[in-house]
Amino acid sequence: MSKKEVFSAHINQGYSSKGESIILGGAILDGEALADSYVKIPLKTLNRHGLIAGATGTGKTKTIQVLSEQLSSFGIPVLMMDIKGDFSGIAKPGEELPFITERHAKIGLPYSSSGFPVELMTLSAQNGVRLRATVTEFGPVLFSRILNLNDTQAGVVAVIFKYCDDNKMPLIDLKDIKKVINYITEEGKAEIEEHYGKISTSTTGTILRKIIELEQQGGDLFFGEMSFDINDLMRIDENGKGYINIIRLTDIQDKPKLFSTFMLSLLAEIYQQMPEQGDSGQPELVIFIDEAHLIFNEASKALLEQIESIVxxxxxxxxxxxxVTQNPMDVPSGVLAQLGLKIQHALRAFTANDRKAIKMTAENYPLSDYYKTDETLTNLGIGEALVTALNEKGIPTPLVATMMRAPMSRMDVLSENEIAAINNKSKLVKKYSEIIDRESAYEMLNKKIQTIESEAKEIETKKQEEKRQRKTASEPMSQTTKGVIKVLTSATFIRGVFGVLTKLFKK
Structure with a gap:
C-alpha cells in the first residue's frame, strides 16, 4: 500500500463512527486533500467541549458556521457569541461560487446551500431579543465574584441579600442593590447592626464603587426584568432544525466585565436548570464563545475557578x-484540559515570541507520524486546520490536517433591512421587548425612608407642641409672681415709710 493509502486507512479508522456524526472536511497529506477521507465528529461526543483557534483571517469564523449549520441540521440548538458581527448571514442560503465547487471536489463531498432558523439577541440597546437577569437570580456568591470582592466585602453582600430576603424585598436591578447599600449605611444603620451586626462604611463604599463600574459598562441594561428563560434557547423549527441563537455583541468589545458577567450567569443558570442527561446520542445545546480571551483576560482568580468548575x-x-480565540494559550490550562475537540487553524510566526508560542501550542496536540506539528501550524492555508477529537469511546482521534468544508449559508452579514425582517417575525423579540419595573427594593426602601422621615417629623412636631404648651402654661404663673413681688415690694416700701414716720412722730 502507498503512503496515501495507509494514511487514508489510518484516518478512516480513527474517525469512524457507528452513530450520527458531523463532517468537518477531508484529510490533507503533503498539501493534498484526499477524497473520501473524511474527518467526522460523533454527535454523542460534542458535549465534551472544544477549542477553535488560529490567527486572524485563517478561517475560524467559517468553521464555527460549518459546525453550527450541521448541528442545526440534526435538530441541535446553538448559541453563539458574535463579537465581530460576522454570523448573521447564516440565516440565508449560500451561493456556490467556483472556489467552493473546487474545494468540495477535492474533498469528495457534494455541496448544497441552505439557510437556517436564526434568533438575533442582544445585551444592549441593539435590535433583537433582549437578554436580562435579575440581581436576585445571581445570588450573593456569583454577584461577589463578578465584582471581584474580597471575603469581607463578599460577606457584606451576603448580609444584603439576607436582609432583602428576610424583608421580602426583591433585588431586580442595580439601582435596587445600590439603594440597599445606601440605606444600611444611613437610615437603616441601627436596624442592620441590631439584627445582622456592624458593617463598615468603607466596605459598603468599595462595593458601591464596583457596582457603579459594572453599571458604566452596561450592567444597568442587563440587570432587570423580564429575565430570559433558557428554555427559549432550546427551540426547534417546524422543519426539525435547531435554532441558531446569535448574540450580537459588536458594541460591547470594550466592556469585558459585562460580557463575562453575562456568560458566567448564563452558564450557571443552564447548569442549575437543565436535568442530568447521562450518556445520550447528542447534546441538548452547543455554545460557541467567540473572542474567549475577553472572558479570561478580565476574570479574577475566583471567577476563573467558577468558569472551570462549570465547564x-x-x-x-x-x-x-x-x-474560540487566536491563541490556545488564551485559555487557562484548567479549562484547556477539559476540551475534547481541538480545531487549530494556522498560526503566524513573525517574532521569536510567536515561534515559542507555536512550539507550546504544538505540545497540546497528539504526536503524529505524518506531521511535524509546529511546522504544519505555520503552513496551513485559509480554511485548513489541524484537528483532533474524541471518538465514541472517548479516545483521542489521530491528529489530522483538514481541508474544511464550505458553509452552506451566506458567508457575509445581513443588511439592516434583513435583520429587521428577522426581528419582526420573532416571537421572542415581542416576548422580551417589554421592560418591567415592578415594586422592588428601591421602591420599598424609598417608602420606608419616607415613613421614617414622616414619623420623625411627627415626633419633632409633637415635641415642639409640648414645649410650646409648657411655655404657655408657665406664663400666668410668671405674671402672678411678678404681681406678688410688686405688691410685696410696695407693702414693704409702705411699711418702711410708715416705720420712718412713726419714729418721727414719737420724737
Whole structure:
C-alpha cells in the first residue's frame, strides 16, 4: 500500500463512527486533500467541549458556521457569541461560487446551500431579543465574584441579600442593590447592626464603587426584568432544525466585565436548570464563545475557578462549550484540559515570541507520524486546520490536517433591512421587548425612608407642641409672681415709710 493509502486507512479508522456524526472536511497529506477521507465528529461526543483557534483571517469564523449549520441540521440548538458581527448571514442560503465547487471536489463531498432558523439577541440597546437577569437570580456568591470582592466585602453582600430576603424585598436591578447599600449605611444603620451586626462604611463604599463600574459598562441594561428563560434557547423549527441563537455583541468589545458577567450567569443558570442527561446520542445545546480571551483576560482568580468548575460539570447536562480565540494559550490550562475537540487553524510566526508560542501550542496536540506539528501550524492555508477529537469511546482521534468544508449559508452579514425582517417575525423579540419595573427594593426602601422621615417629623412636631404648651402654661404663673413681688415690694416700701414716720412722730 502507498503512503496515501495507509494514511487514508489510518484516518478512516480513527474517525469512524457507528452513530450520527458531523463532517468537518477531508484529510490533507503533503498539501493534498484526499477524497473520501473524511474527518467526522460523533454527535454523542460534542458535549465534551472544544477549542477553535488560529490567527486572524485563517478561517475560524467559517468553521464555527460549518459546525453550527450541521448541528442545526440534526435538530441541535446553538448559541453563539458574535463579537465581530460576522454570523448573521447564516440565516440565508449560500451561493456556490467556483472556489467552493473546487474545494468540495477535492474533498469528495457534494455541496448544497441552505439557510437556517436564526434568533438575533442582544445585551444592549441593539435590535433583537433582549437578554436580562435579575440581581436576585445571581445570588450573593456569583454577584461577589463578578465584582471581584474580597471575603469581607463578599460577606457584606451576603448580609444584603439576607436582609432583602428576610424583608421580602426583591433585588431586580442595580439601582435596587445600590439603594440597599445606601440605606444600611444611613437610615437603616441601627436596624442592620441590631439584627445582622456592624458593617463598615468603607466596605459598603468599595462595593458601591464596583457596582457603579459594572453599571458604566452596561450592567444597568442587563440587570432587570423580564429575565430570559433558557428554555427559549432550546427551540426547534417546524422543519426539525435547531435554532441558531446569535448574540450580537459588536458594541460591547470594550466592556469585558459585562460580557463575562453575562456568560458566567448564563452558564450557571443552564447548569442549575437543565436535568442530568447521562450518556445520550447528542447534546441538548452547543455554545460557541467567540473572542474567549475577553472572558479570561478580565476574570479574577475566583471567577476563573467558577468558569472551570462549570465547564467540568455542565457536560453532564448535555451542554457543549466551544472557546474560540487566536491563541490556545488564551485559555487557562484548567479549562484547556477539559476540551475534547481541538480545531487549530494556522498560526503566524513573525517574532521569536510567536515561534515559542507555536512550539507550546504544538505540545497540546497528539504526536503524529505524518506531521511535524509546529511546522504544519505555520503552513496551513485559509480554511485548513489541524484537528483532533474524541471518538465514541472517548479516545483521542489521530491528529489530522483538514481541508474544511464550505458553509452552506451566506458567508457575509445581513443588511439592516434583513435583520429587521428577522426581528419582526420573532416571537421572542415581542416576548422580551417589554421592560418591567415592578415594586422592588428601591421602591420599598424609598417608602420606608419616607415613613421614617414622616414619623420623625411627627415626633419633632409633637415635641415642639409640648414645649410650646409648657411655655404657655408657665406664663400666668410668671405674671402672678411678678404681681406678688410688686405688691410685696410696695407693702414693704409702705411699711418702711410708715416705720420712718412713726419714729418721727414719737420724737
Amino acid at each position: 467540568k460539570l455542565i457536560r453532564s447536562k448535555g451542554i457543549g462549550i466551544y472557546f
